[in-house]
Amino acid sequence: MYQQLEAQIRQMIGDGVLAAGATLPAERVLADALGISRTTVKRCYGALRDQALLSAHGRLGFMVEGRTKPLNPGMDRLKGFTEEMRELGKVPSSDILERVAAPDRAIASVFGAPSNTPFLKLVRVRRGDGVPLSREIAWYDLSAAPALAGADLSGSLYAVLAREGVALTHCEQTIEAAFPTQEECTLFGFETPVPCLLIKRRSYAASGRMIEYVEGLFRGDSYAYRLTLRT
Known part of the structure; x- marks a missing residue:
């Protein structure tokens, strides 16, 4: 019934x-x-x-809510969430759930850095036009960009990095299917878990130094990534 x-x-x-x-x-x-x-x-x-x-x-x-078309962001170049939303005609915003600056031995191994390297851990809910689209957990090498520890991160973090002289120029990125946790279901408003896209990204400065590692869960009912392939 x-x-x-x-x-x-x-x-x-x-x-x-x-x-x-x-x-x-x-x-x-x-x-x-x-x-x-x-x-x-x-x-x-x-x-x-x-x-x-x-x-x-x-x-x-x-x-x-009405049936809306899924977002179709391109993957032709490295860009942050803020820039991506603006390209799609959305107003970007973020809620910072956690912000911690401290060494992390496990993350240091991901960066290939000494165990006492300080990192900024940032957990954020990313929104487009007020709708929660992703939950991100990201780490940034504070030894390369120490100003991040006290910077205003309500806007584009990539813009802050560029101002600090460590603009990100390239990345390695993977996309896989994943189910949201109960916390993420509540965040996205899912009654039951819906398949999502888990994006893992390692981003580098022009020097080849790794600056960012991020794991972002993007809601599967709103995202359909677009790729342009050439021979």
Whole structure:
């Protein structure tokens, strides 16, 4: 029954009967109105949330997000999240969840640096137009860019590095499928885990020195990376 209800609401959204921004009633209210169980409505709303068609707004009920096209950023050059969002016509923003400056022996081995090398660990939620698109954990070599420890990182960190004379010029990057943790599901608004893209990147300055190591989980319902290949 929940699949039937889901299909009907999805059709109404697709036909424009329920426009983006329209509010659907809370689970209990709709269940009572239709004479069905609240569990049925909950499963229906959960499925539509996983498809990014609805978002929860507490006592106000659920809001129609509409079916949006996935973001198609190119991977033709090294660029930060801020620049990428601006190229896509989105307003970038970040929430810093953790910021720690200290040595880290395990990360030092990733950088091939001495164990007492200081690093800046930065955990951020990256947003486009206010929508959480990724959760990143990144480390930066403070011996190469000590000013990062006290810098304003609310904007583009790559721009800060460039001002400090250690602009990033190239990187090694891998992309793999991964499921979000429960914390990440809550962050992205997933009722159940949805496959995401885990991007791991090692970024270097022109000198060949590794400056950044980052692991970013990007929501799979919003991202479809584009590659241009030539012979």
